Amino acid sequence: MKKYLKLIPLLIILFVTISCDQYLVTQSNSSLTEGLAFSNLDFATKEVNSIYRDFTLNNMYDFYFTYYKSDNDVEFILGANDGSSNSLAHYSGTEGVSLLKSFWNTFYKAIERSNICIDNLPKSPIWEGTYSDDAKRLYGESVTLRAQLYYELICLWGDVPFVTKSAQAGDNFNLPKTDRDSIYEYLIKDLKDVEDLVPWMTTTQSAKRVSKGFVKGLRAKLALAYAGYSLRNKTFVTQRGRYWEAYYKIAHQECKEIIESNKHGLNPSYEGVFKKIHAYEQDLSYYEVLWEIPQARTYGGRLAYVIGMPFDINSGFGKGGGPVSTSPGYYYSFDTKDLRRNVTVELYNYGSTITPTKQQLVSPYVNWNICKWRKSWIVPSMGGDLKDNQFPGLDNPIMRYSDILLMYAESENQINGPTQPAMDALALVRKRAFPQAEWASKVTDYVSSVSASKESFFNAIVDERSWEFGGEMHRKNDLIRWNMLGTKIKKMKEDWVKMMNNDPTYTNINKVPNYLFWKYNTDGVTIEILNPDYQLPSTTITGYTRTTWSSLASAATIASIQTNIDRIANGYDQTKNNHLYPIQSDIIAASNGVLKNDQMP
Numbered sequence: 001m002k003k004y005l006k007l008i009p010l011l012i013i014l015f016v017t018i019s020c021d022q023y024l025v026t027q028s029n030s031s032l033t034e035g036l037a038f039s040n041l042d043f044a045t046k047e048v049n050s051i052y053r054d055f056t057l058n059n060m061y062d063f064y065f066t067y068y069k070s071d072n073d074v075e076f077i078l079g080a081n082d083g084s085s086n087s088l089a090h091y092s093g094t095e096g097v098s099l100l101k102s103f104w105n106t107f108y109k110a111i112e113r114s115n116i117c118i119d120n121l122p123k124s125p126i127w128e129g130t131y132s133d134d135a136k137r138l139y140g141e142s143v144t145l146r147a148q149l150y151y152e153l154i155c156l157w158g159d160v161p162f163v164t165k166s167a168q169a170g171d172n173f174n175l176p177k178t179d180r181d182s183i184y185e186y187l188i189k190d191l192k193d194v195e196d197l198v199p200w201m202t203t204t205q206s207a208k209r210v211s212k213g214f215v216k217g218l219r220a221k222l223a224l225a226y227a228g229y230s231l232r233n234k235t236f237v238t239q240r241g242r243y244w245e246a247y248y249k250i251a252h253q254e255c256k257e258i259i260e261s262n263k264h265g266l267n268p269s270y271e272g273v274f275k276k277i278h279a280y281e282q283d284l285s286y287y288e289v290l291w292e293i294p295q296a297r298t299y300g301g302r303l304a305y306v307i308g309m310p311f312d313i314n315s316g317f318g319k320g321g322g323p324v325s326t327s328p329g330y331y332y333s334f335d336t337k338d339l340r341r342n343v344t345v346e347l348y349n350y351g352s353t354i355t356p357t358k359q360q361l362v363s364p365y366v367n368w369n370i371c372k373w374r375k376s377w378i379v380p381s382m383g384g385d386l387k388d389n390q391f392p393g394l395d396n397p398i399m400r401y402s403d404i405l406l407m408y409a410e411s412e413n414q415i416n417g418p419t420q421p422a423m424d425a426l427a428l429v430r431k432r433a434f435p436q437a438e439w440a441s442k443v444t445d446y447v448s449s450v451s452a453s454k455e456s457f458f459n460a461i462v463d464e465r466s467w468e469f470g471g472e473m474h475r476k477n478d479l480i481r482w483n484m485l486g487t488k489i490k491k492m493k494e495d496w497v498k499m500m501n502n503d504p505t506y507t508n509i510n511k512v513p514n515y516l517f518w519k520y521n522t523d524g525v526t527i528e529i530l531n532p533d534y535q536l537p538s539t540t541i542t543g544y545t546r547t548t549w550s551s552l553a554s555a556a557t558i559a560s561i562q563t564n565i566d567r568i569a570n571g572y573d574q575t576k577n578n579h580l581y582p583i584q585s586d587i588i589a590a591s592n593g594v595l596k597n598d599q600m601p
Contacts, residue, residue: 034116038124041131048117048138051145052209054110055293058102061396062295062302066324068103068156068581069473071568073488074466075370078325078564081571086323090571091578095597100584107153114146115166140197141210144218147187148398151222154180155477158580158599159233162186174594177233181241184226188250191219200263207282207289208395213264214291216254217399220407223251228481231577233599238483238577248414255408259425263287264401266432271343277394278304278377290399297393304392307471308373310351318387320375321351326368326470328550329495332508334467336533337438344470346371347516348527359527361518364550365500365557366564370471402429402468410461418457423447426460429468476579486574493565500553500561510534512551517544576601 038044058064067085070077077089087093093100118139121127126135146164153160162178164186194215201211226241227248241247258264265286267273276283280297283289295301302322310321326345334341345368348359362368375382378392405425412422427447434442450460465478479485498506502514517530517538530536530544540546553561572578580599588595 034120038117038120038126041126041134044117044121044124044126044135044138047113048141051110051113051117051142052294054106054113055145056295056300057106057109060103060106061293061398062394063306064099064103065473066302066306066322069476070324071489071572072476072479072485073492074326074330074470074475075324075473076326076568077323078366078567079323081567088581090567091573092571093581095582095585095588097582097584100581101586103156104584104587107149111146111149111163112167114142114149115164117142118146118164119166136197137199140194140215143190143194144198144210144215147191147218147222150183150187151218151225154183154225154230155480156581157583158231159183161595174592176594179233180230181226181243184222184241184247185243188219188222188226188247191215191222195219200261201287201290202263205284207287207292207397208294210291213258213261213287213404214399216258217290217404217407220251220254220404220411221399223247223254224407224411225477225481227251229483230480231580231599231601236576236601248411251407252411252415255404255411258401258404259408264290264404266401266405266428268432270340270432273397273400274343274372275377277397278374279379280393280395286401288401289397290401290404292395292397295393295395296391298386298389298391299393300391301393301395302390303394303396304373304375304378305390307370307473308375309346309369309371310349311375312351312357313387314355315350315357315375316381316383317350317375317378318382318384318389320373320392321349321369324370324471325366326370327492327496328365328368328499328512329492329508330466330470331368332499332511332533333463335434335442336511337435337442338433338467339435340433340467340470344370344372344467347529347532350376356525358520358525361516361527361529361547364516364548365553366561372471397472402432403474405429406461406465406468410458413454413457413461417454418451422457423451426450426457426464429464433467480579483577485579486572486577489569489572490574493562493569496565497558497562499550500558502551509551513549514552515539516547516549517541518547519544573601 036043037047055061067077067089070089071091077086079086081087081090081092084097085099088097088099121135121139124135159177159180161175162183163175195212198210198212198215201207201213204211227244229238229240231238265288267283267286267288273283273288304320306322307324308321311317311319313319331341331345348361349369350357350359352358352360373394382389382392405428409422409425412419427443430443430446431439450456462482462484466475469475476485479488495506499509499512503509511533513531513535517536518527521528530541578601582597582600583595588597
């Protein structure tokens with residue numbers, strides 16, 4: 001049977017139950033054969049672009065992943081179990097949840113597209129000659145995108161079916177699972193082989209396509225995931241990859257080479273990183289974002305709509321916000337001088353239905369939101385006729401240079417302890433986070449103090465990644481590989497309750513006001529908060545409104561919030577480490593007994 005480009009993707013039999021005779025149907029409505037599709041650079045580029053497009057299907061990285069990567073100590077869903085997305089967030093999903101099939105479908109469809117490009121580019125007419133460098137770049141991009149897709153599959157399901165060749169008539173599609181260590185080992189070697197085929201971003205001038213820095217950074221990320229902990233299929237044991245120590249060295253070397261290349265840097269303004277994304281601009285001065293998934297305004301990309309600061313639909317900026325919450329404890333965990341705090345979490349939002357909409361204080365006890373994504377930053381605005389549009393089209397930053405610095409600091413500490421290079425990498429991230437006048441105490445002294453031991457430096461990295469990446473949905477996977485997910489969820493819950501009880505054993509109790517004093521500025525819309533993170537002895541202050549704050553909660557309020565937190569804390573069972581998801585029942589049924597849900601206790 002002649003194979004056409006737009007064939008039914010690999011493992012399609014796992015998406016829909018069909019007869020065995022239909023499994024081998026590979027012809028589609030397309031008349032573009034693979035030979036023609038890779039016959040020239042333009043066609044080949046379009047085929048690789050189709051892999052990128054698949055990353056936006058089902059709003060993969062900013063809608064469903066809002067739930068899949070939630071429920072840790074920084075980002076979580078407070079809504080009740082619903083037999084669908086909320087239940088998946090709360091570690092309570094079952095194999096009947098249809099969203100699981102949608103994701104499985106989307107991932108394997110994109111993997112099949114990647115395999116088609118990987119198989120055909122080396123035998124295409126453009127592989128040698130005038131367009132050789134371009135063809136090899138496309139090949140490197142395809143390999144890298146496939147590695148990213150498999151990484152996400154492993155994070156969701158653990159061991160998964162693994163194939164590196166495009167589907168052919170006569171293939172056996174009932175593929176068993178492959179051990180994730182073997183998958184990681186293959187992908188990490190694969191990425192090494194294509195590193196030099198993809199140019200640096202200083203050459204490509206685009207964060208929307210894979211460049212050399214991201215290839216190397218992804219290789220480091222996969223190596224740390226391999227070296228870290230995860231729940232193992234069938235045994236239900238949480239353990240590291242089999243050669244974990246060697247893979248820390250791989251991560252270390254890749255990050256070291258990126259740093260020493262001087263091809264990427266930190267934007268001096270932390271807020272500026274995200275405001276550029278909201279303005280649909282790329283940072284081509286510092287190249288901080290190593291890769292971002294390109295989205296399309298009004299057509300795709302729900303950042304600021306499903307995750308971010310709440311905005312009423314009549315706010316003038318359009319409807320925004322979403323189900324992802326954080327805790328007051330996360331806000332108060334930041335140093336009061338840390339410039340990242342009020343980018344990531346705010347004490348106000350625009351969620352009021354008051355007309356005209358004004359800023360309003362968040363609840364002192366619940367419904368605190370991640371605010372790194374906010375409709376008021378979008379340029380041009382999405383108010384007016386676009387006020388209810390669900391697709392701001394903000395690109396998803398998958399990796400930033402600060403991630404490289406912190407992965408380097410972590411791996412250097414693991415291998416050699418808190419050496420000067422590890423300290424320097426951590427210090428660079430903190431220098432951007434604090435005004436220069438604070439560097440002596442908040443950078444130099446702080447880094448020196450946490451470098452007293454390997455353990456204390458590691459704990460500092462755990463904290464720093466929390467402050468640096470809040471709302472970017474890295475935290476859950478980080479905590480899993482550190483084997484700290486249950487511990488951190490439990491601490492988040494305990495700190496929240498201690499804060500509401502005004503418990504002096506709560507670490508940051510001195511930052512939490514009993515009363516917040518605030519007023520509207522002369523514009524009548526924006527709020528000035530007098531004491532966001534310290535107590536005032538006064539009971540009244542002229543010109544300011546006094547609001548009871550977080551450390552004076554009633555017993556009923558505390559009980560209600562505990563119920564919300566318990567959906568997270570009780571859904572995740574620390575003794576079982578049940579962070580993996582069930583394979584959807586239709587997929588199980590269609591596999592003819594090959595696949596089983598053996599990855600969950």
